Amino acid sequence: MPEGLILKGVGGFYQVESNNEFYECRVRGIFRKKGITPLPGDCVEFTITDETAKEGWIEEIRQRRNYFNRPPVANINRLAVVLAAAQPEPDFLLADKLIISALLNDIEPIIIINKTDLVEQSAVGEIEGVYKQTGFPVIKMSKVTMEGYGCLREKLKGNCTAFAGQSGVGKSTILNNIISSSVMETGEVSRKIKRGKHTTRHVQLIRLDYGGYVVDTPGFSLVSPDGIEYKELSWMYPEFEKYQGLCRFNGCSHIKEPGCSVKDAVNAGEIPGMRYECYKRIYEELKELYEKRYE
Ligand SMILES: Nc1nc2c(ncn2[C@@H]2O[C@H](COP(=O)(O)OP(=O)(O)OP(=O)(O)O)[C@@H](O)[C@H]2O)c(=O)[nH]1
Ligand SMILES: [Mg+2]
Ligand SMILES: [Zn+2]
Structure with a gap:
């Protein structure tokens, strides 16, 4: 068959x-x-x-490697988490949730910092610094300077990659520049035909002529942080790894315990504060979900 x-x-x-x-x-x-x-x-x-x-x-x-209902798609192995350097301001919490969802589903995250043309180099560097120690690829991109496109193509080759991130960060714009024919509706087009901001509605795999597929998605909602227990969350943060065993308490949550080596590393600037802040927020969210599980 x-x-x-x-x-x-x-x-x-x-x-x-x-x-x-x-x-x-x-x-x-x-x-x-x-x-x-x-x-x-x-x-x-x-x-x-x-x-x-x-x-x-x-x-x-x-048999599927993974699948999602919103958006409906199966078997992706890369998730491009797109942030804009500005317009809109980066939503680091959403980015972390997307990264966690990816890791939980056996998907490698790729961090894209888009619209680098809108801010100073140093501001781009600050965002880059947040993810520097994750070990995930970080690609700086701009449709104006075309920075980063070659690098992204390398990452897409032979993979099935979904693009996710806040509305307006430039997912469809990137995809349009990646694929030869312009099939994605971007914010600009939609304003002309007055369809509002949420422009991307169908989910489809688009074949790249050099091998691989890309998926543009209307707002990934694989962001609900279920499927993981709050106690396991720290394992989704690669930069915590080398400190995990060094805390005073076994099974330290790295939230309030004294003698926490992760917190020490944050204070010493060895772990980016932004990642730790997001960790704490998501930890609390998960814990609340857990405590309400029988309600
Ligand atoms: N200056 C600048 N503007 C960009 C860049 N990339 C995209 N834009 C603009 O940002 C706006 C939003 O881009 P889209 O590609 O529609 O964003 P999206 O992430 O697909 O948005 P949704 O489909 O609503 O999720 C458009 O007006 C783009 O032209 C860039 O690198 N630099
Ligand atoms: Mg779009
Ligand atoms: Zn700790």
Whole structure:
């Protein structure tokens, strides 16, 4: 049976790519009975009912590496977390939540600092400094100077990458510059046709001619910090790692305990304060969720 990749699904029809051909496929009722919805990014086995019209049926969905409901997408292995140096001001808390969601789902985060043309170099450096010790790639980008595009292309090659971040940070703009044809609606276009700010609505995989796929998403809401216990949160912060075992108390939460080596490292400037602040906020959020779990 031929194998393929679902690029998008619209109204019960799925576009399946297989050996450089594109098939319009429907889905067997059995999936619905089992409560399974095929998603963009799914690897499938399908039967071809009409080779000229390129039509078929999806018969089997391969096991997923991960999947999300909002946005509906499966099997991404990179998450580009996009911040703007300005307009809008960076939302570091959202960035951390996105990073955590990525890590929990076996996805490597890539940090993009976009719109570097709008601020002084030093301001870009400060944002960069927040992520310097995470070990995640940090790419500075601008549509004006075109800085960073070569570097991003390298990272996208051979991967399936979703782009996430606040509205207006420039996700669609970056994607438009990455892919040859201009298929993404950006804020500028949408203002002309008066559709408001939230411009990106369909989820689809876009194939890069040099290998790999990108996904533009309408506001990733894989940001709800569930799926992790607050006690485990510190393991989502790579820069804490070398201090974890050095705290006075076993299982130190790095919040209030005395003799906390993580806090010491923050005070000594070895761990960026912004990351620690976000850690504390998310820790409290998770703890509250945990304490209310039976309500
Ligand atoms: N100065 C400057 N402006 C940029 C840059 N990148 C994007 N913009 C502008 O920022 C605005 C928002 O860009 P979009 O690409 O629509 O942002 P988005 O992240 O896709 O927004 P949503 O789809 O609403 O989530 C547009 O007016 C872009 O032209 C950049 O590098 N520099
Ligand atoms: Mg967009
Ligand atoms: Zn500690």
